[in-house]
Amino acid sequence: MAQNLYELTATLNNGTEKKLEDYKGKVLLIVNTASQCGFTPQYKGLQEMYEKYKSQGLEILGFPCDQFGHQEPGTDSEIQNFCQVNFGVSFPLFKKIEVNGEGTHPIYQFLKKKAPGLFGKSIKWNFTKFLVDRKGNVIKRFATLTPPEKIDSKILELLST
Template identity: 60%
Template sequence: MSTSIYDFEMPLNNGQTKSLADYKDKVILIVNTASKCGFTPQYTGLQSVYDEYKDKGLVVLGFPCDQFGHQEPGDDGEIEQFCSLNFNVDFPLFKKSEVNGKNASPLYNFLKDQAPGLLGSKSIKWNFTKFLIARDGTVVGRYAPNTKPEDMAKDIEKQL
């Protein structure tokens, strides 16, 4: 059982494996994304927050997921192309993965344990659920899909 976010190695959308330990001493914003969701325009906010704070130690990590209304139907290459062309995304995108159920990513099981949702619910309810991780690897917040990334700026700044 993992005891730290830094214990995880996750596949990037290009097939390479990335150790989350590479992000030690960074503030991390993890979000499950989808290209055909009503919240998809949040890619603009995610990129904006990343651009504004990356030099101060923020990294945004996108985890495409197709578990909610089949709103991420593409393969990893199509997802990257969509994000790049439509939103100029240059923060790391990981391999499409599941966030709930028996095939859920171990990282997401860890995040849900560390920061349950409303009324203690563990499951992710929809695309663009966000987790804010402090520089020491502590999960300090879970944000609903309708919380815009730019509305998290104060919480991000506190961690920087």
């Protein structure tokens, strides 16, 4: 288990390996996403937030996941195309991963350990959000039902420090 978020890597949906260390000094909002979920419209709010705060140091990292009701059945390129066409998503999207169970991606192992939710260390559903400060500390976990705009004040707080 990694001791620090920046020790970890993930694969972008175009196949490029990305070190989370590249995001050092940024405020991160890490979200497990799905294209065929009742919460999929949250992509719109995430993109608006990204456009609003990217220049101040916010990065949103989207991790598609198909573990909840088979709501992310597409390939990585289909997911990317869907997100761009329907929501204009320009924040980084990664290869589809698992967020629960034996195949849990190391990033989600780390996030769940640092910010367990109501179900312990499990992710309950799509669009669970983890807020990380500029030093890589997991500050807060937000439930699926929390829309991006409700996180705005927390993000502003972290961007100003």
